[in-house]
Amino acid sequence: MTPSAYRNPLEQNTTLAVFNDDECIFTSEKKWLHPLFDLESFLQNFENHSVLSAHDTAIGKAAAVLMTRMGITFIHAELISRLALSYLEQFCPQVTVSYSHVVDRLMCATEAQLESLSDADEMYYLLRKRAKLTQGVSLQLDHVSHPYGNLCDISFSLSPGDRLMVTGENGTGKTTLLSLIAGILKPTSGRIFIDGRAAGKQKKRTVGFIPQFTVQPHFSLSVSEVVGLGLDVHTKNKAKEIEQALERTSSLHLASRDFATLSGGEKQKVSLSRCLAQHAKLLLLDEPTASLDSENKQMVVDIVRSLTLTEIPTIIIVTHDPELTSLARWNTFCLKEET
Structure with a gap:
């Protein structure tokens, strides 16, 4: 009709x-x-x-x-x-x-x-x-330096929902840069602001960080428990949130496995599930496809693309993967040896 x-x-x-x-x-x-x-x-x-x-x-x-x-x-x-x-x-x-x-x-x-x-x-x-309908937060780096990777006088800013691809040769400080933003390292000089607050002062679970090499926990945790670390203890329907996050990374079949027994690629996928469950407002991904086969690399690319159309967090990706660097209209920040 x-x-x-x-x-x-x-x-x-x-x-x-x-x-x-x-x-x-x-x-x-x-x-x-x-x-x-x-x-x-x-x-x-x-x-x-x-x-x-x-x-x-x-x-x-x-x-x-x-x-x-x-x-x-x-x-x-x-x-x-x-x-x-x-x-x-x-x-x-x-x-x-x-x-x-x-x-x-x-x-x-x-x-x-x-x-x-x-x-x-x-x-x-x-x-x-x-329309300011994004989940993301602002990020500002003012003249940030650190001896690891010889980072010197790094300055840039992102508005909520921005997307940044960080590139550069090995040893130029790309991982160090993410560690500084995540609060794992502190700059020897300069300042970092997340959502208008000094780094480390923002609300819990604002930042989701997936390192290239997943740290091995000192105690046994199931995959579901690892993903649940991204959720507030008062989260309603916690089991459903965990299930949905694992489904998005095609990892639901791993839910009951001991995280320590997973392969490097499986750990990367579970870590991504944790950040998805967390609804991180600033997502930091360090070589997220490095340990994955071609099928799972495409899965990560698809998830990143979907995030820019749904939750729209602020995203920073360190990568050499052409599947990721070819994503259209991302801002690029290249670190060089003399940086």
Whole structure:
């Protein structure tokens, strides 16, 4: 059945109305993209939708990206930009679009930001960041130095949800840099701030660190117990959280194993599960694919990619792996011997 109700005039002050078939299931009076992000949350708990349609007061390219991502296939706009129309025609031919008025582009910064982009995932990531819908925290390094790796006068900053790839030859201090940020080492000079607080002063479990070589515990722990270390003792449904984290890394079959008996690659996957269960806001990964076969390397790449579209923590990865360094539009920081 082709819906029709979505083309009816909007109620006064309503900026967005969404229909399941011809039943109105969602309305909003908010501005910008906030109604669509609210709709996204609403649809996560709305079951058995069939044909979704929407009536919006103004649709630019950003709104077109979000609507089609949510499976809306019939769209009516009172005002739409040619930039949005071009995107829908080129990448979403299954969507039926109607409109009352058309302009070249909407007069907003978001329209300009997306103008040259075509990757829907990348645009979604940028929109979530712009709306401050990220799990990540800010990070700032001011003139940080340490003798290990001969790190000298390192300065950079990341905003919540940023993604940074740290590269460089062996011995240039990449692991030392992560250890400093994680609070395992202290800088001999300079300062590190996480979420606006001096490193070590942030809330517990803010930082999730996966070292290249997993430290062997001095006592026996099962895999489930290791993953559970990432959870607060008061976490509800702790067993479910652990199970879901292990499932994401294809490690659920290891749940009852003694962590000490695992291979290096298995330990890496379990450590990643721990950080996922932890919902770390700053994720530090030191050569996360180094001990993995090609299938599990791809699994890590897929998880990292999914994190940038779901939780969106701030992520720093040290790697030489071309599968990771080829991830699109990551910032890169290269450490050199003379650094």
